Amino acid sequence: MMIDQSNTVPPLSKIARELAPSGIRRFFDIAAKMHDVISLGVGEPDFVTPWVIREAGIYSIEKGQTTYTSNYGLLELRQEISKHLDWLYGVKYAPDNQILVTVGVSEGMDLAMRAILDPGDQVLVPEPCYVSYRPCVSLAGGEPIGVATRSEDHFRVTVAQLEQAVTKRTKAIILGFPSNPTGTTMPREALQEVVNFAHRHNLYIISDEIYDRLTYEGEHTCVASLENAMQRTITLNGFSKSYAMTGWRIGYACAPVAVLSAMMKIHSYTALCAPITAQKAAIEALKSGESAVTDMVIQYNQRRRLIVEGLNLIGLSCHLPSGAFYAFPSIATTGLSSEEFAERLLFEEHVAVVPGTAFGEGGAGHIRCSYATSIEKIEIALERISRFVQKIAPEISSSPPAATLR
Ligand SMILES: Cc1ncc(COP(=O)(O)O)c(C=O)c1O
8 A cells, every 4th residue: 555645754854853942032032022021131232233334335235236255255354354353462364265254153153163073073162151052063063062160260161170071082162252141251361271271182262252342351362362272273253243233144264274264165155155245344344343342332331330230239149241241140049940030030020031041051040131232221120120039039139229220
């Protein structure tokens, strides 16, 4: 007898079936359907891309610049990126063969993993960290090894922790400082120790520096500028955060020639090139976006101080984050898990935050609050969080902080 297969289709790939959905999305989807929600959930600037940059994009369209570009990206953009990194960090990448313009850091991370990993290779991933790191390793056939950082270390990764996690199969380590979700930055000396560790074990370092310009205490250290780092580091960066350009989908990867040419081969088949309009706008960002960056950093800094002070007053202990635009308070004293806290806060007080567990090991007992939103909204959110904490754990909350916060 013939089996009727008209209603069946082959199974999806094992890797796609096993890939966990992002823990952030679930909360956005619920919040989007609710009325009057204040979102401290999103990880993107609330600013619009500065006008000079938008204008450059518009003008390029008006001129009819609507084609593919070189797979590497426009030479002029690569030259500007090269100058920019030299100016900021004294790091020298050749525009011809060490810089690849990508569809954001997101694509850069995927390319980096696919270029360096063979099936079964392990990658050390200090956590909590940005949600794409683990999946990018897995999608490239590698095995992500979470290394939980600790609140008492301000979520900085230590060499002792890395030494415990490294094996013969370890091929790379991913660094993401300033960190999403903790706002942690790593001092230069501590990063040098991590580079020395990578050098000792002959590992690649993939350094996601997308928040480099959003550093409020001290100066950002570009990992590639450290001793022994250049030959093993893939630097990923982009325009999404510093220039409020998330929707343009533009970033770049810099690496030693052999690594970059492997990444470029994959990119040429899978993306071909980044959108030309975004590339034109990015050139303008690097040429004349500096004052806009400074203005945005001043505003983020005011919000940072307000939210951290408010959270601590409420009784949710929170380190002052030194970079990015996230506060990562502990909610352990409330007796709720981070998922319960985030879910009840959303339903009962209409404030969206992300549970720390969405960012991997070490995130439990914390929530991520993005302060990429207006002072007014942060003040209202703090009042609501305060009311919520007073309700569930009155013993940890001092007198109503609402008046103090205003
Ligand atoms: C640490 C980190 N890396 C990468 C990205 C994605 O960057 P892009 O917009 O350049 O793809 C984000 C976005 O939130 C991020 O927080």
